[in-house]
Amino acid sequence: DTAVSQTPKYLVTQMGNDKSIKCEQNLGHDTMYWYKQDSKKFLKIMFSYNNKELIINETVPNRFSPKSPDKAHLNLHINSLELGDSAVYFCASSQLSNRGPNTGELFFGEGSRLTVL
Amino acid sequence: QKEVEQDPGPLSVPEGAIVSLNCTYSNSAFQYFMWYRQYSRKGPELLMYTYSSGNKEDGRFTAQVDKSSKYISLFIRDSQPSDSATYLCAMSGTASKLTFGTGTRLQVTL
Numbered sequence: 411d412t413a414v415s416q417t418p419k420y421l422v423t424q425m426g427n428d429k430s431i432k433c434e435q436n437l438g439h440d441t442m443y444w445y446k447q448d449s450k451k452f453l454k455i456m457f458s459y460n461n462k463e464l465i466i467n468e469t470v471p472n473r474f475s476p477k478s479p480d481k482a483h484l485n486l487h488i489n490s491l492e493l494g495d496s497a498v499y500f501c502a503s504s505q506l507s508n509r510g511p512n513t514g515e516l517f518f519g520e521g522s523r524l525t526v527l
Numbered sequence: 528q529k530e531v532e533q534d535p536g537p538l539s540v541p542e543g544a545i546v547s548l549n550c551t552y553s554n555s556a557f558q559y560f561m562w563y564r565q566y567s568r569k570g571p572e573l574l575m576y577t578y579s580s581g582n583k584e585d586g587r588f589t590a591q592v593d594k595s596s597k598y599i600s601l602f603i604r605d606s607q608p609s610d611s612a613t614y615l616c617a618m619s620g621t622a623s624k625l626t627f628g629t630g631t632r633l634q635v636t637l
Contacts, residue, residue: 414570450535451613451630453571458624466624502571515561516625518570 413436413437415502416519423491424527431489431522433501441465443516444476445500453500459484460506491526498523530554533616533628542637546603547610548615553597557618557626560592560603565613565630574614575601606635 414435423429435442443466444456458466459478473489484501502516533550540546548562558579565573575590577583577599583590587600599618603610616628 451565451615451632453615453627453630455624455626502570515573515576516571518572520568520570 412519413458414503414517414519416480416481416499418522420523420525422525422527425493426490428487428489429491430485431499431501431524433484433486433519435482435501435517437501437505439503439505439517440481441504442478443502443504444480444484444486445502445518447498447500447521448479449526451521452478457484457486475524488524491524493526496524496526512515528553530626531616531618531628534590535629537632537634539634539636540606542606542608542635544606544635546601546606546610546633546635548598548601548603548614548616548631548633549599550618552599552618552626554596554618554620554626555594555597556620558594559573559619560590560599561617561625562588562590563615563617563627565615567612571615603633608635608637611635 416433441460443458447453457476462478475487478484498521501519531552560577562575564574565571577592580594587604591600613630613632615630617625619625
């Protein structure tokens, strides 16, 4: 039973198209994230939602728009795709607590490999 | 200068060797330190977690944090081919935002 699942796993598309990646977690976590991993394996946070509220919004082009319909889902829509958007996009979830230090443990999906031609 | 620096490797060692992986960082507010392991075509998974300075051991893995030097290490004893993966250090001041290193690719050969 997959804890964090993302679809699609692979996406090949033309420049200028619009595409979406979906993510669902069944861990009961309250926080979800989108990370981008480039070809050099550098993992950079893009967005984070806590109970459907946006809490982290890094410097990301407006063409990227996250949507969280409920705390178990976080989708990523990308408009007007560019060559530089080619990367692996990882969804992750965690449980944040106000009581004591957090482990900071993120549970990652298997990634969605986006190739823009 | 990146907040977290990590040698990308690749690092190739023979089976049974002791592996040392390191990261340096510049943000003195970091107090949670983690190592993630990422196999090819998979998502990262948490391997070790340390809060503030000190050592933590788990089987063949030992994580060390030296906050005075802003330096963290992961040691793997008796390395196995199954340890071949990319190892990413990660750290945060508040657990809601992790900053990752670029990852070190490790290859353990027979």
